[in-house]
Amino acid sequence: MKFSRRASANWKGTGADGSGSISTQTGALDKAPYSTKARFEDGKGTNPEELVGAAHAGCFTMKLSFVIAEMGFTPGNIDTKAKVTFEDGKITNIHLDLSATVDGMSEEDFQKAAKDAKENCPISVLLNTDITMDAKLV
Structure with a gap:
């Protein structure tokens, strides 16, 4: 069995100060926010x-x-x-x-x-x- 799944990410700005969103084919994630603060601190969003x-x-x-x-x-x-x-x-x-x-x-x-x-x-x-x-x- 062979199949593919898709996801996408969008980022605006620099790595340190920017932010972005992540989406999945199924819609489970739909422009879910992610950022440096969510990754390395306690900011809102995912990472x-x-x-x-x-x-x-x-x-x-x-x-x-x-x-x-x-x-x-x-x-x-x-x-x-x-x-x-x-x-x-x-x-x-x-x-x-x-x-x-x-x-x-x-x-x-x-x-x-x-x-x-x-x-x-x-x-x-x-x-x-x-x-x-x-x-x-x-």
Whole structure:
């Protein structure tokens, strides 16, 4: 299966003082504001690192649901938070904090499934950074 997705960004002004907007094909983001203040301070709007974190958390969580199903279990709930560390001009780490309920699944099988999803979700494969994870079966 092959498909494409589109997103766009617009920026006005200098890197330090300008601002822009980001949109996605689906309309989930429609001219969402982003700026240097949103990236490096506590300004309003989004930023690239936050969006990478959201993409990674979403991709990992969906991949984990597929892996768990392939193992013969049905996930009840999977909750993933991604913390993106931006340092010296690059993303140096993404830490995934995972909590899930899966009836009948052993802790050992859950950890194997989480590791598989972490290593093989398309966003993990794309990224060139250290990816760490805490995974809890609840």
